[in-house]
Amino acid sequence: MVEKLENILLQVSKSPIIDEGKLEQATQLIIKSVIEGLDISRVGVWLYDDESACITSQYLLDANKGEQSSATICATDFPNYFNALKQERTIIANRASEHPATSELKAYLEQFGIVAMLDVPLRHKGKMIGVMCCESTQPERQWTGDEVAFVGILADIYGRAVSAAERVRYEQLLIKHNEDLEQRVAERTKSLEDALSNFKQAQDRLVETEKMAALGKLVAGVAHEVNTPLGIAVTATTHCEHRLKKLKQSFDEGKISRNTLTQYIHDTLDAYALMNSNLERAASLIQNFKKTAVDQSSFELVECSLGDYISSLVISLRPMVKKKKVTIQTHCEEELTIKTYRGALAQVITNLISNCAEHAFKTPDENHQIDIFVEKENADAVVRITDNGAGIEPDIQHKIFEPFYTTARDDGGSGLGLSIVYNLVQRKLNGTIDVQSQLNKGTTFTVRLPNIID
Numbered sequence: 001m002v003e004k005l006e007n008i009l010l011q012v013s014k015s016p017i018i019d020e021g022k023l024e025q026a027t028q029l030i031i032k033s034v035i036e037g038l039d040i041s042r043v044g045v046w047l048y049d050d051e052s053a054c055i056t057s058q059y060l061l062d063a064n065k066g067e068q069s070s071a072t073i074c075a076t077d078f079p080n081y082f083n084a085l086k087q088e089r090t091i092i093a094n095r096a097s098e099h100p101a102t103s104e105l106k107a108y109l110e111q112f113g114i115v116a117m118l119d120v121p122l123r124h125k126g127k128m129i130g131v132m133c134c135e136s137t138q139p140e141r142q143w144t145g146d147e148v149a150f151v152g153i154l155a156d157i158y159g160r161a162v163s164a165a166e167r168v169r170y171e172q173l174l175i176k177h178n179e180d181l182e183q184r185v186a187e188r189t190k191s192l193e194d195a196l197s198n199f200k201q202a203q204d205r206l207v208e209t210e211k212m213a214a215l216g217k218l219v220a221g222v223a224h225e226v227n228t229p230l231g232i233a234v235t236a237t238t239h240c241e242h243r244l245k246k247l248k249q250s251f252d253e254g255k256i257s258r259n260t261l262t263q264y265i266h267d268t269l270d271a272y273a274l275m276n277s278n279l280e281r282a283a284s285l286i287q288n289f290k291k292t293a294v295d296q297s298s299f300e301l302v303e304c305s306l307g308d309y310i311s312s313l314v315i316s317l318r319p320m321v322k323k324k325k326v327t328i329q330t331h332c333e334e335e336l337t338i339k340t341y342r343g344a345l346a347q348v349i350t351n352l353i354s355n356c357a358e359h360a361f362k363t364p365d366e367n368h369q370i371d372i373f374v375e376k377e378n379a380d381a382v383v384r385i386t387d388n389g390a391g392i393e394p395d396i397q398h399k400i401f402e403p404f405y406t407t408a409r410d411d412g413g414s415g416l417g418l419s420i421v422y423n424l425v426q427r428k429l430n431g432t433i434d435v436q437s438q439l440n441k442g443t444t445f446t447v448r449l450p451n452i453i454d
């Protein structure tokens with residue numbers, strides 16, 4: 001190939017414009033190179049429509065007149081030319097007006113004074129997408145083999161430019177898709193975060209309600225329990241008043257005998273003893289309850305003698321289990337003191353005992369028993385709460401600490417009790433809790449607590 005053409009090809013092939021994806025600039029470069037290499041004035045890139053029935057000039061340059069407006073020609077008007085294009089071979093028409101493929105373009109040839117035509121197929125991914133038309137107005141033009149090869153190579157470079165443009169378009173689409181995706185992920189994340197925060201708020205509210213409900217149960221139980229000794233004391237007082245009125249009447253009538261007086265003193269002393277013991281019992285119940293109730297709502301880190309504390313808590317809890325005739329016993333051989341949140345501990349034990357009353361023991365029975373063992377194990381204080389009740393089915397044991405899991409939905413259970421217990425033990429008390437249970441034998445909850453004070 002002549003040096004001039006080789007140099008042009010080298011320049012075009014090395015130009016970054018070809019692979020930058022800007023097809024219009026690449027087309028201009030290629031067309032100008034063809035004009036320069038072949039020393040002609042008109043070159044155009046014509047592309048097929050979807051049906052390959054027409055070709056339209058995408059870029060048509062006249063070296064003297066500049067860029068030409070777009071034109072279209074169709075197979076219906078120029079069947080021979082389109083048949084020749086279909087062969088996908090270069091059309092070399094040195095005399096265009098006489099060449100079988102181009103002679104029917106007569107009007108076009110005359111309009112622009114075209115004498116010779118060189119039409120080279122444009123391909124992309126192996127498929128012919130159009131044609132590069134090189135048109136010469138020189139009176140005698142014989143296209144040389146070098147020139148044909150030169151335009152062929154530039155046509156291939158055009159295919160490379162189309163690929164680059166396509167790649168850049170896909171890259172941009174991909175970037176856009178990624179941005180859309182990121183945006184969608186951000187929106188979804190935001191809505192999930194909102195939902196989670198709403199859920200947490202709702203859960204907090206439920207937990208709060210549940211705490212109040214537990215306290216309510218405790219209050220109801222204690223109120224009932226206090227009522228009994230108070231009732232006895234009131235009856236004893238009324239009895240004493242009645243006896244005193246009768247004594248006064250006998251005295252007023254001067255009919256009082258030594259025997260009546262002795263009997264009166266004896267009865268009154270008995271009544272006073274009864275009043276005293278019952279009022280003391282009521283006072284001690286109230287005192288214990290006050291301690292527990294205050295603890296339930298105050299969360300301070302304090303020293304706590306576990307055995308004593310749990311024993312006094314159990315007194316407040318007895319009314320809660322009384323209906324089912326349950327006995328609660330605390331076993332603590334050596335006194336253990338730990339630094340802990342007493343209120344949280346009270347809530348944990350209250351919930352576990354309330355669960356025994358509700359789930360372990362279905363009907364009242366004298367044999368129902370809850371034992372609370374307080375022991376030291378390595379560096380931990382361990383509180384074991386054992387019942388001899390119904391037990392928990394093996395396949396639900398792993399679910400009972402989940403929020404809202406309950407087997408007592410119909411009886412008003414919310415399933416929050418053990419999830420609150422779990423959270424309090426793990427997060428507030430820094431301990432662990434686990435469960436062992438055997439159907440029809442009973443259940444043991446083991447709570448391990450750190451921070452023993454020696």
Ligand SMILES: Nc1ncnc2c1ncn2[C@@H]1O[C@H](COP(=O)(O)OP(=O)(O)OP(=O)(O)O)[C@@H](O)[C@H]1O
Pocket residue numbers: 210355356358359360387389390391392400401405406407408409412413414415416417418419443
């Ligand atoms: N001591 C126990 N014996 C037998 N089953 C138990 C015992 N403690 C808990 N369970 C089972 O664990 C489930 C979950 O207990 P949890 O305290 O979380 O909820 P609940 O008691 O059903 O409802 P809530 O405590 O909200 O009123 C109970 O429904 C019950 O099936």
Ligand SMILES: [Mg+2]
Pocket residue numbers: 351354355416417418
């Ligand atoms: Mg419960």
